[in-house]
Amino acid sequence: MPLLGKPAEIFDRDVEWAELARFVADDRPGATLGVVSGRRRQGKTLLLYQLAQASGGFYFGATEATSTESLRRLGEALGAYSGAPGPVHLPDWAAAVDALLALGRDRPVTVVLDEFPYLVRAARDLPSIIQHALTPGRPERTGSRARLLLCGSALSFMGGLLAGSAPLRGRAGLELPVQPLDFRAAAAFWEIDDPLLAVRVFSVVGGTPAYRREYVQDDTPAGPDDFDAWIVRTVLNPARPLFREARYLLAEDPDLRDTALYHSVLAAVAEGNASRGGIAGYIGRKATDLQHPLTVLEDAGLLLREPDPLRSGRSSYRITEPLITFYQAVMRPAWTALEQRRGPDVWRRSQRRYASAVLGPRFEEIVRQWSLRFAEPELLGGHVAEVSAATLTDSDTRTRHELDLVAMGEPPSGDGPRPLLAIGEVKWGRRLGRADLQRLERIRAVLVRRPGFDASGARLLLASGHGFDDDLVDTADGRPDVVLVDPARLYRR
Known part of the structure; x- marks a missing residue:
């Protein structure tokens, strides 16, 4: 089966598309499983929706709902996809998974369950049900060529799907992370030719594609002289979604419950406290008390621990998402003024802080x-x-x-x-x-x-x-x- 060509709507992502296309084109008998993960706003949904469209497959985007409502919505989507006269009745999740596998009886069929963590939140045993459905030798598996893709943005949850003693460990043939665009691809995506301007923009919004499209409505700096005005009218503008995005990134992950503590940890790192002891001193906690919040932030993909190659047993932490660094260093200390639309004044007063805590460290990275x-x-x-x-x-x-x-x-x-x-x-x-x-x-x-x-x-x-x-x-x-x-x-x- 020839590999699918990448649609023109998808920018970059050549490696990710090639892996997905290879996975769904596998013509061998037997249903297979793939897991796609990545932080929100990276374009995972676009990738998988276009993959399903291009291959004639089935796509289902889950929402926050009860188990009963999700089964009903999935049955309606299956009925529409298969041309049935009405919704497919799905009495439980075991029947639902078997119905998804049945889509691949006659040919390899892409089957996408997007926002999979929403489904599991309402049906905790769903991973175990999928594990059972994919048991080697089970007729529903061997008689199917469904290529089932589970996708989610809660990195701590998605990372645990295939880890340790998790039910789906050993079942997946594809584990694909969708990372933010690198600094070169981000410059091309924002259509910035000036290298100095590209560094300055990347230091604020990084390589998240949605921050250009939906979040600032394609408002890009017209040139180096427009950068300051662009910051004020987009990132520091309470009317733009980008203004509160850094806060939402923490609120969206279900494992980040004590948001005040996590914000303090991130603020400490943004201030240049890269060691566990430095973070503990900044927030007024013992270093031994930080194991859990640091691990949770790492699992959520917001912090990265890097071992020091010249000092055995020592490591430092850095924030992975530039927008969070910018928020902690520039926006959080002046939040009230920014909500009062005093963005130009805040930005003028923040130049030194921006250069030392945001631009300098991101340039190093x-x-x-x-x-x-x-x-x-x-x-x-x-x-x-x-x-x-x-x-x-x-x-x-x-x-x-x-x-x-x-x-x-x-x-x-x-x-x-x-x-x-x-x-x-x-x-x-x-x-x-x-x-x-x-x-x-x-x-x-x-x-x-x-x-x-x-x-x-x-x-x-x-x-x-x-x-x-x-x-x-x-x-x-x-x-x-x-x-x-x-x-x-x-x-x-």
Whole structure:
């Protein structure tokens, strides 16, 4: 069965579409299961609806409803899809799942249950019912070629569907996360050609497609000089949906019950408190009391814990969604003024805070993602396997060095040291010069002496949103181990 071509309505998402098309085109006998997850507003519904349309399949979008009402709505949808004279009677969920599998008796049929967590909230045993329906050797399964796709936005719930001792563990042939667009794809989606403007916009709205379409009605910055006005008329405008979106992101996840605590944790991270101890000190709790809220925020996809490659057992946290960082740093402290439509005044007073807490850290993350996904292996001396920020302590001088970027190569197959490909200094708000290069040279010398890593060929990467001094540019021109990165290079394809 040939793979389906991607509809023109879908921007980017080539990898996701190819995986879905391959899954539903499988012509082998036997019903199969796939799980699609991702935060809201990423375009999952559009992907799956278009997939069902293109393949002649069945799509059902669940809503918050009782089990009885959901069964009735599903029966009505099945009746309309199959051409029955009326709704299909579904006495319970076991009958409903068998009816869905029966759609694939004669051919491979795409069957989509979107917003699956809503159904499970009303029928807790639904995953177990699907597990039983997909039991190997069961006639309803072997006689069907239904390609059942379960989709949901509650990441903690969807992540648990196939984990540990969950009923559906081992049943799925596809587990597809739909992530936000990367910084390059986001710039193309917003139709922004200016690299400096692209970084500034991404630092606020990230790569969530819906934030351009539905949430600001295709209002994009007309150019660099329009950015401030665009922020005021969209993100800081109480009449626009984007204004309250960061609050709703926490309220929508059913596992985030104590929203005040979670907002405080996110505010702490937005203020630059990346360690558990720093977060605890900011919110006035013991570090041991934060295990649960940190885990819940990680499971919800709002926080990411990154191990420090240079300090065993140490890690730091960062907020994954740029809009939440912007809300915590700029909007939450001035919420009353913003509700009173004093957005221009709040934005004028927030410039320094925006630059230090929002734009600077997001630029660092963009550079790290560039080094991991887009930089040529020859540029960084090999294929980058992991990249993160790190802290190095020089035991000889008792000096602590913060590194914005540490790029590691693949772990060695034997007992040899792991290649450390690059270390970097990333600054949005100032030009970098020879002093910054000399600092990296000193740090590299410390790393070369450190066991467990091979830093002898480590590149020295300097990234700046404001460019580089002439003497640094001249030095880099004659040294292959020095890599200068500006916004234009980040977006150059």
